[in-house]
Amino acid sequence: MRVIKPNWVVHPDDKGIPQTIYSAHVHPDGSRLATGSIQNLVKIWSTAPILDPDIEAADEEKHPRLLCTMEGHDGAVLCVRWTFSGAFLATGSDDSIIMIWLRCPGQSKSFGSKTANIEDWKCFKRLAGHTSDVQGLAWSEDDQYLASVGLDNLVLIWDCLDSSFVLLKRLDLHQGHVNGVVWDPVGQYLATQSDDRTVKIWRTTDWKLEADIKEPFINSPHSFFRRLSWSPDGSHIVTPNAMNGPVFVSAVIDRQKWTSEISLVGHENVVEVAAYNPLLFTTDPSPHATKPANPAAVIALGARNSISIWHTYSTSPIVVLHDVFDRDILDLSWAADGITLYACSSEGRVAAFVIDELTLLAKVAPPEVKAKRQASYNFQKADRRSSSTPFAPRYQSPMPAIGPYCPARPSPSPADSVANPKPSDALTTQQEMTIMPNGKRRIKPAFLGTNESAMYLNPLPNGHASTSQNPTDDSPHNYSNAHLPQPTQFPQQDTSNTTIPTRHAIPEHVTQGIASSSSLSRQLSDILHWDEVGRWGEPIALPHRLFNKVQYNQTEYQISCENTQGDMDVESSQVILSSVIANQESELWKKRFTARSITAASLSTSHLAIGLSDKSLLVYSLAGRRVMPVALMDSPCFKLQFRDTMLMSISLKGTVMVWDVAKLKAVCGPSKLKHLSDSKAAISYTALTPQGAVIVKVGKGSLYGFERDLESWTVLSGPTADEQQEKERLDLRELAFPVGSPFLIDSAAVLAANKAELMACFLEHIASLRDHRRFQAVDELCHELWTGSGWISDRISDSEASATPHTLKLSKLERMDLLHQVIQVLDQHQDFEGMCQEYAVLLRHGHN
Known part of the structure; x- marks a missing residue:
């Protein structure tokens, strides 16, 4: 077995630091690898330099590595999936949009890029149907349907026949964020896995619920991913994030009874990703066997930074890989050759595993074995194809994953393509030019349509494809992102006169006459200052742990936030909400954040707010439901403070915002604090009224309040003269009435x-x-x-x-x-x- 971890397959930032790669998927012919990152970008790489060290060492002009960089999403790209034919690439993002990409002839250049793309991939369709992050995508094996799932608890079915990509069905029976989706290779069912701790099986004939599987997931924890996979013969589903007593397992669900009697045990942490090998394997029959053995399947599981490979002929994993990555494994994808596995991680790297030993353990089963197994379920798919449609040939039976799936034609080299590009009919269209009164020319652009050749994918120039003698089909894998379960509504409670105790005292001045907020921010004077241009002069010092609690009737709610390290490079954090009744503590829910750290948090009797290092602000109910769209600040939050349903946020750049989270309405801001004092001053006190008014005290100076009618800060009281008095808690009566x-x-x-x-x-x-x-x-x-x-x-x-x-x-x-x-x-x-x-x-x- 070979483990290859190229240092050039990255999505670097401006400083060259690799950024999180959320998803990776290999093309059906094995020649390309698509990756999606936190930078809102999609990149397509040639796999030849990854797998062949000689090609990697060769001239990059002859053997290009990066084939294309695609822009278009307004959020992190969470999932990338090729069609089984390889003509389209689907990408899902946290901007709630799905984009369908198609290769066009010629080359292109990304906006702001200095180098031209070797291949020109354009957005063919933009699908808007989700209202929140799109976490998972899956193509049906005949490419007639695309299923998408997201944080809006929805499963959307898109009709891809004739490349129409119209919304066909909306499935809304899940009670939590839907994090995983996979098609039955037979075409009879669709499986989805959700944060509500269920796997639901849907019939494709009428889109009704066939089975609701709960037992393996009753006590399962919340995880960032729930990426399930269906075996290539259609007999089993392997689901991540299952429990067998106190042990983390991956549950194997049988197609006949929709029950799980087999568990894959071995990982010390939550299994987050599962991916079936697209090939089936067989062994030589025993001379005493009365019937041939069933074909075997191979499954890869990913849990944190370890990968295990399982073979159905063995009761234990045949390969276990530890510490390949320093951080969480986010996606797995098998190449069609059945021996190459790709993985990506939150550390921003991609690895390839060439496992030749798989063919030594068992022979690769011929294609008719899989076809016979699928035919045994006696399901006949409806023929929805139309021979009159221009793209109908693409929907013929799935084409071999190895070898070209387009008409054979010579492939020009990159130099020839640049020097002598072949013009299309659209490029010769006459453009309209108008002379403006000021002498300038205005040219009306001509529509550059795509021709039929754009529907086919040429072989890479001097490319390298996986080689196998067996026509196979790639098994679809899904991306998922575990968030919080569907809530039960908690009653609102007036906490204006409630003092909220903390395990660790909040070292900020809090007025005794006002209710203490449940903010978990640190002492601001020790952390943040702003300079003359309004940026804080010192970096935020991220805490290792934050804790707070609030009392509601007989129940005490506790929030615990933890970062794995104490600097801005932290890319792993979690928040836990617990309830305490009669001294009995129970965990309500847990949320992990990958590639993001928690900078501030606040808790009230009805809501929880979390500020993250990527400038985002999340607001949840106590039941774990996100009740407000993700707010993007100008910089990370360092101060969050609740007063009833009012939430105040102060960013690292000193921008103040106040929302009424119950009404989803902005009450105050954005307003800047930088002009309230000199560059050496720091915030020593903040307060928030039930009406959403903001009070800020800067250093030893004046107390300021934001006047919404005047849209400016007003002076509420003069500076405190006594230095010793300044170190003590401020008294409301003294501030208001000297x-x-x-x-x-x-x-x-x-x-x-x-x-x-x-x-x-x-x-x-x-x-x-x-x-x-x-x-x-x-x-x-x-x-x-x-x-x-x-x-x-x-x-x-x-x-x-x-x-x-x-x-x-x-x-x-x-x-x-x-x-x-x-x-x-x-x-x-x-x-x-x-x-x-x-x-x-x-x-x-x-x-x-």
Whole structure:
């Protein structure tokens, strides 16, 4: 066996660092390998330099390595899958779009690229049907259907007959994110695996549910992938992420009973990927055998950084590969020769395994053996082909995977193609040119249509294809991404007066009069500063572990976030939500993030927010359902804070946003913090009101609140002079009403507290003004209470109780009650006797 790990099959960033490759799939003729990455790109590579060291060492102009780079997706490419004929390539992305790629004659150049593509692959169709990430794709063996699954819990069936690619059926019985999909090679069924811990079998005749398999997955953990595979003879399905007691296994589901009596045991971690070899194998019959032995199949399993190869003639794996990659294995794909296996990893590398020993263990079964096994199920597929359609020949019986599947014709070299490109009819179309009044020419582009030759794939120039004497068909493999299960709705709870304890104290200043947020951010003054251009001058220091909890009725919810390392290179993290009832802790759900680290998190009694290093912000319900579309910030979040259903986010570049996650509505922002202080200052305090108003204290300076009506930051109070006092927890009353200050009531009280807290603060401020004999200030405040003018006004409706730092909306009865309490406070000082008598008379008579 040979293990080949080329260092040039990568998707590097601007600094040359390899980025995560989520999916890899080898072409049916074995000559090309397609890869999809986190960079929104799809690349097609020649496999000849990978498998042959002599070709790899040769001149790259004669033996090109990278054949094409395709752009078009707006998100990470999570799945790439060739058709069985090899004419089309389907790609799925977290932008919820599926793209169908077709090779056109000639060469092309990607936008921003300095080198031309050897092959020109264009987007033939753009399929929009999912509302969230597309996690898995699978072609039926006759290429008439394409199945797609995603995080919207849906299974979509696309009709590919005559290259129409129209949506045929929408299957919505899964109760969680659908992470895996595979077609029955017989054509009778479709299998899907979901985060709801089920595998569902669908009939292709009426798209109804045939079986719902739950038992092997009852106690299965959540994993990033659930990539299942169907054996080439159609007899079994191997499903990842199954459990046999406390042991991680891969369950083998029998086609006849839809039960699992066999488990593949051996991996120490969750099995995430399964891929059947497209060939069947046979052994010489024993002289005493009464009937020939059943053909054997070979299956590859991937779990974290290990791969095992299983043969049905053996009860243990025939090959186990450890530490080929440093990080998780994300996809497996067998070449049609049956001895070459490709794998990709989150470390951004691809490996090829040439396992010649497979042909020594057993002989390759002739094609008629597989055909006979499939015919034994007595299923007749409906003939949906039309001989009148221009692309009908493509839907004839699956063509041999080895050798060209297009009409034989000479293949020009790359130099000839560039120097003497063959013009097509579309290229000779006359273009329209118009002379504009300013003298410039405006050319109306002619439509460059594709001709029939574009439907066929030429052999690579000086290419290399896998060699096998047996016509075989590639087994479809799927990409999946485990997210969170479908929720049960949790009741909303007002947590404005709830203090949330933490196992590790949050080292940030939190106002005692305001409910503590459940933010898991670190002490910001020790982590982040911004420079003169608004970028934080120091990199974020990622914590190894974050923890918080919140109490709701008799249940305590706990969140634990963990990164495997403590720097920005972390590409593995997880978050666990648990509940504690009567001191009994149980895990509700777990979510792993590959190629991303957790930078901040926050927990409320109804929602959970997570900020990731790729600038994304995820919001889940406590049941694990993503309740808000993925928000992309201008930089990673370092501060998240909940107040009821309001969520505040502060990014690494100092951008503030507030959302009402219950209403899916932006309440505040985006607004910048960089101009609030000099380059050396740091945020020392933040607060969020139930209405979504933001309060920020920068260093030892002023307290600021964001005024939405003015769309600017306003000063709420001056800087704190006492350095020792600055190190202690800030007091709301001191921030809102500086004791002994000659100033009037500060608008910070309106922003920073709820109504009950504000009234208590107001009375303390009145007492301070009374002690300092501020007669005019007291008279103005009493007058505003009585008339409802100034910063106090009548509340017309709850909808108008907005978060503004300049107006507090109180009903007339509330104003009169507060004024009565003010008189009682002032009556304790004889100098205010006359003022008390005046307003007491007004209250008794109830008129201005």
